[in-house]
Amino acid sequence: MTSAPPRTAAEFAAAWDLPMRTIVSAPGALDALPAAVAELLPAGELGLLHDGTAKPAAGGDVLDGVRDRLADRALRSVTAPAGAHGVVLDEPTVRAAVDGSRGLAGLISVGSGTVSDLGKAVAAELDLPLIAVQTAASVNGYADSLSVLVRNGAKRTLPTTWPRALVIDHDVLQQAPDALTRSGVGDAVAAWVAPADWYLANALGLDTGWDEDAIAPVVRSAQGLIDLDPAEPAALAGLVDVLTVGGLAIGHTGSTAGLSGVEHLISHLLDMAAMADGTDHDLHGAQVGVATVVSCALWQIALEELDLGALAPADLVPPADLEQRVRQSWIDLDPTGRVGSECWTSVQRKFATWAANRSAVEDFFARWPEHEAVLRRLAHPPRTPAAALANWGAARTFSALTPGVDAGRARWALRSLPYMRDRFTLTDLLLLAGRWDDALIEAVLDRAAAAGGGL
Numbered sequence: 001m002t003s004a005p006p007r008t009a010a011e012f013a014a015a016w017d018l019p020m021r022t023i024v025s026a027p028g029a030l031d032a033l034p035a036a037v038a039e040l041l042p043a044g045e046l047g048l049l050h051d052g053t054a055k056p057a058a059g060g061d062v063l064d065g066v067r068d069r070l071a072d073r074a075l076r077s078v079t080a081p082a083g084a085h086g087v088v089l090d091e092p093t094v095r096a097a098v099d100g101s102r103g104l105a106g107l108i109s110v111g112s113g114t115v116s117d118l119g120k121a122v123a124a125e126l127d128l129p130l131i132a133v134q135t136a137a138s139v140n141g142y143a144d145s146l147s148v149l150v151r152n153g154a155k156r157t158l159p160t161t162w163p164r165a166l167v168i169d170h171d172v173l174q175q176a177p178d179a180l181t182r183s184g185v186g187d188a189v190a191a192w193v194a195p196a197d198w199y200l201a202n203a204l205g206l207d208t209g210w211d212e213d214a215i216a217p218v219v220r221s222a223q224g225l226i227d228l229d230p231a232e233p234a235a236l237a238g239l240v241d242v243l244t245v246g247g248l249a250i251g252h253t254g255s256t257a258g259l260s261g262v263e264h265l266i267s268h269l270l271d272m273a274a275m276a277d278g279t280d281h282d283l284h285g286a287q288v289g290v291a292t293v294v295s296c297a298l299w300q301i302a303l304e305e306l307d308l309g310a311l312a313p314a315d316l317v318p319p320a321d322l323e324q325r326v327r328q329s330w331i332d333l334d335p336t337g338r339v340g341s342e343c344w345t346s347v348q349r350k351f352a353t354w355a356a357n358r359s360a361v362e363d364f365f366a367r368w369p370e371h372e373a374v375l376r377r378l379a380h381p382p383r384t385p386a387a388a389l390a391n392w393g394a395a396r397t398f399s400a401l402t403p404g405v406d407a408g409r410a411r412w413a414l415r416s417l418p419y420m421r422d423r424f425t426l427t428d429l430l431l432l433a434g435r436w437d438d439a440l441i442e443a444v445l446d447r448a449a450a451a452g453g454g455l
């Protein structure tokens with residue numbers, strides 16, 4: 001017997017045999033919370049993890065709505081204080097939330113992406129069962145088993161744990177700030193380019209687990225971001241689907257890499273720069289959206305103009321001054337050198353892996369036409385994400401972010417792409433080829449600008 005292919009998030013979770021099966025995504029979904037708690041969390045005191053910020057919902061605040069629905073349970077409030085940058089998941093913040101959660105029988109996170117990531121980190125640390133109540137369609141990270149945490153001033157994606165259930169009340173999402181929803185669109189459009197970076201890393205033998213079946217449904221559903229009118233409830237439901245199935249695909253493949261390539265690196269770099277110099281930065285997804293147009297432009301130029309297939313594997317070596325470049329990228333922002341050292345450790349690992357993979361690299365170039373065809377399918381033109389961002393009124397340019405990212409910082413972020421972490425992307429290949437330079441970066445920004453993005 002063949003069953004119908006999965007369509008809803010819950011059907012994908014079942015098809016992929018994921019630990020998170022209970023996904024209630026609908027208007028009024030909060031009403032399903034008591035049953036999920038009764039079924040999935042043990043008796044005893046439960047923690048309500050939140051950031052202390054009021055979140056309006058039909059009939060009052062979301063947190064009050066959760067408390068009312070769980071009036072028969074002992075609840076302990078665990079607050080992760082939001083600073084100027086929202087909640088920053090650095091070491092002290094995670095430790096405080098872990099300490100505040102000791103002795104609980106289970107945990108319920110109520111909030112947007114950062115609170116959800118913190119909930120997964122606390123639940124993993126204390127081995128607590130977790131239910132996530134999602135209050136915004138702002139990122140795809142609600143439906144996976146990873147958290148983005150700050151370690152030594154650098155953003156790192158670390159394995160944490162699956163929530164047992166995810167409750168997505170569309171009435172709550174509808175009332176979330178528009179900026180959060182637009183940020184979700186930005187995070188979702190990464191599906192039009194990130195898979196190309198992941199495929200490249202896999203094809204070069206630098207990553208494993210390439211799984212187009214996991215990524216394809218996310219890319220397919222992203223089309224709704226262009227086709228649907230955001231004024232219609234169906235558009236929000238469509239956005240939630242892209243994000244939730246995207247999160248599940250990340251959890252299923254065990255890595256964010258399938259939906260996090262150059263565009264996410266740019267966003268992480270902007271976050272790290274703002275953290276280092278104490279300035280403000282826009283939401284994760286807002287930055288990812290802008291950066292996706294740029295990354296699509298880079299891929300388009302690489303596939304149309306750079307003749308990648310003609311690169312000779314023997315010539316692909318890191319620049320002799322690699323360590324200096326990595327440290328130099330950070331020294332103005334962090335004169336202590338701590339961030340530079342953290343990044344150098346990762347970058348060193350990346351290129352050591354590269355050096356140990358000569359035969360896979362040679363094989364890659366020997367079969368270039370086959371790889372090129374796949375890459376052309378995975379890397380969409382910059383006008384595609386730009387159209388989705390425009391449809392939702394989301395930022396397409398660095399200067400349209402809140403606060404605006406000036407041209408100097410945008411160029412710094414692009415230049416620094418190979419110098420931040422160990423995940424291999426197109427920019428690493430171009431660095432090895434001696435092609436990742438200011439001239440190419442300007443060409444990429446111009447190409448993005450032609451699609452309505454860029455600076």
Ligand SMILES: [Zn+2]
Pocket residue numbers: 139140187264284285288
């Ligand atoms: Zn993201």
